[in-house]
Amino acid sequence: MLILNNEQAFEYHPIIKYIPKRLRKYLSLVKLNQAEEIRLRRGRPLMIYFNDGGYFIDEHARLSKNETNAVIVEGTDINEAIELISESSLYAFEDCLRQGYITVCGGHRVGICGSAVLENGSISSQKNISSLNFRLSHEVTGVAEALIPHCIKDGHILNTLIISPPGCGKTTMLRDLIRLISQKGYRVSIADERNEISAVYNGYTGYDLGYSSDVLEGASKSEAMLILLRTMSPQVIATDEIGLEEDINAVTKAISSGVAVIATVHSKSFLTLKQAGISWINKFNCFVTLSHRNGPGTIEEVYCDL
Numbered sequence: 001m002l003i004l005n006n007e008q009a010f011e012y013h014p015i016i017k018y019i020p021k022r023l024r025k026y027l028s029l030v031k032l033n034q035a036e037e038i039r040l041r042r043g044r045p046l047m048i049y050f051n052d053g054g055y056f057i058d059e060h061a062r063l064s065k066n067e068t069n070a071v072i073v074e075g076t077d078i079n080e081a082i083e084l085i086s087e088s089s090l091y092a093f094e095d096c097l098r099q100g101y102i103t104v105c106g107g108h109r110v111g112i113c114g115s116a117v118l119e120n121g122s123i124s125s126q127k128n129i130s131s132l133n134f135r136l137s138h139e140v141t142g143v144a145e146a147l148i149p150h151c152i153k154d155g156h157i158l159n160t161l162i163i164s165p166p167g168c169g170k171t172t173m174l175r176d177l178i179r180l181i182s183q184k185g186y187r188v189s190i191a192d193e194r195n196e197i198s199a200v201y202n203g204y205t206g207y208d209l210g211y212s213s214d215v216l217e218g219a220s221k222s223e224a225m226l227i228l229l230r231t232m233s234p235q236v237i238a239t240d241e242i243g244l245e246e247d248i249n250a251v252t253k254a255i256s257s258g259v260a261v262i263a264t265v266h267s268k269s270f271l272t273l274k275q276a277g278i279s280w281i282n283k284f285n286c287f288v289t290l291s292h293r294n295g296p297g298t299i300e301e302v303y304c305d306l
Contacts, residue, residue: 014106014108020080026046027046027057040134137172139176142176150304160261163264163287164291178197179213197240214232221242
């Protein structure tokens with residue numbers, strides 16, 4: 001089998017360039033367009049997750065639900081993957097180890113698990129990395145079309161919160177909603193802390209976000225929202241996975257300034273958030289609940305309280 005170099009890897013799927021070379025020869029023969037995750041666990045089988053669950057891959061690059069003859073991930077594979085995703089800059093990688101993930105080119109997010117290194121009672125880094133989760137980002141255009149009549153009323157964008165557990169397509173839905181709103185001429189500013197929404201690379205966005213969108217990536221979402229509010233005269237600010245107090249303060253500042261906010265949050269449903277006593281949800285007036293029932297991005301409920 002051919003072992004792909006980084007340039008050849010892009011012909012198959014951009015994520016392949018971050019996969020250790022020993023494992024590329026298997027994954028290059030698998031159609032990854034519909035894959036959701038690739039899991040590397042030290043000393044355990046290489047696994048690929050699709051909508052219908054996880055699959056093992058054998059020495060002939062065949063997918064199976066059976067672990068027999070599955071390719072095993074070695075410690076050297078984990079170490080090489082870390083070198084690839086950090087681009088050999090372990091110093092710059094330290095903050096990613098502390099947070100437990102790194103976002104690579106294309107908006108793909110790599111989750112990192114190992115032994116926590118504590119400093120003053122808080123995680124400062126990780127060591128002895130044991131597993132990596134490559135969460136594959138997908139652009140699905142048109143998926144948010146059904147939301148437009150709910151999110152825009154009489155020409156005004158409603159403050160919209162997209163709700164779902166992890167892995168149910170929140171970011172994909174948010175990205176397409178941004179595209180559709182931007183194409184209608186609204187000025188959308190995107191606070192993209194992890195570079196998952198826009199996949200900016202060398203100043204160019206990796207996804208279609210419409211022609212009226214501006215992106216600030218890499219800064220904390222709370223800081224980015226305030227900078228965008230001051231500098232880009234947005235009509236809409238969009239961001240992903242809010243919840244911290246500073247996030248809510250920035251959302252409040254934006255809304256009180258007359259700017260609409262579209263954001264996502266981890267939860268099972270709008271009702272779950274209400275029952276948990278999350279008071280800040282009152283800042284929003286349109287709620288979209290997603291699930292994985294018919295695949296990522298399944299719209300379960302849209303509730304708008306005008």
